[in-house]
Ligand code: NAD
């Protein structure tokens with residue numbers, strides 16, 4: 001598989017994956033409506049790789065545009081990132097989330113079917129496991145009804161793909177990401193949070209940069225060693241590399257549907273993350289403990305051994321590297 005269509009290719013995980021694909025010598029066609037990304041990411045990718053993807057500024061809700069892209073560029077595989085991803089916003093605008101994330105997926109598989117492009121990698125999330133206390137979580141952990149419309153779109157997205165492969169010759173790899181953080185070591189690409197970040201690491205870096213006054217750690221009375229929540233943080237560069245392995249797997253194996261957890265396979269508490277950030281960057285962070293945030297899972301981390309065994313993929317970058325790269329990225333933002 002040489003020609004890969006990447007939806008949401010200028011977004012956070014998409015841009016890092018495009019870099020890895022280009023570095024592997026692949027031809028990349030990226031489509032993005034720039035709803036949550038910036039056109040400058042394209043030249044940043046070129047700075048890193050010495051070349052850039054074919055870029056189409058457009059919306060995957062536009063089926064005719066998708067047809068034109070498939071017809072003109074003839075992709076052999078698809079990595080589907082384009083979606084809205086803010087859990088909080090999804091509770092305020094559920095229909096907007098269903099429409100973008102589900103209609104977008106349906107359009108894409110519809111056009112992929114028309115053009116007989118059957119290799120499909122889907123961005124799913126550990127949110128499909130819901131509020132579980134069984135960490136480390138394996139792929140066979142029962143799925144739970146989602147607690148947010150965003151989570152519902154991931155759960156239903158997986159269900160649609162699960163159904164599809166029974167009737168059409170698609171090969172689908174569902175990747176369930178745990179908590180992606182950090183930025184490319186060049187600090188040329190990273191996460192671009194719009195407005196006030198709801199995720200931990202952008203909030204930490206913006207607080208350190210003086211954009212936010214104080215980080216509130218949501219709860220220190222959980223039943224965990226230091227009382228704060230535990231998550232499985234994964235460096236976005238490690239995560240991006242897993243997508244190449246997933247495509248290789250699809251190219252070389254006969255299967256309909258596969259699921260992989262993508263995480264480091266170990267948990268870090270929110271307080272550990274804060275302390276690690278302070279230590280590796282020699283920065284004092286203004287933070288306090290506050291109330292629990294509604295809907296937060298107490299602790300969750302992956303059993304990522306299946307990806308190790310089947311995809312020959314594992315994380316290589318430490319929490320320290322995640323915190324260093326996130327800070328380096330924050331410091332150059334706005335330059
Ligand atoms: P992101 O917002 O940075 O990237 C998504 C990109 O898709 C953006 O560039 C946006 O402009 C684009 N996009 C959105 N809707 C579009 C549409 N209709 N047409 C064309 N482009 C569109 O998000 P991300 O963090 O890179 O996430 C990528 C995928 O991974 C998403 O599907 C997300 O749900 C999933 N995911 C993310 C996380 C996370 O914590 N970042 C965790 C689990 C799963």
Ligand code: UFG
Pocket residue numbers: 085087125126127151178179198199200201203215216217218219229230231270293296297
């Ligand atoms: N946190 C704080 N203060 C903040 C922000 C976050 O203490 O200002 C804490 C949260 O309470 C949580 C941890 O940091 O314990 C991580 O929170 P994030 O919002 O960064 O990430 P989540 O684990 O809540 O969410 C992630 C993805 C979602 C996905 C969800 C599934 O961002 O896309 O996992 O569990 F749906």
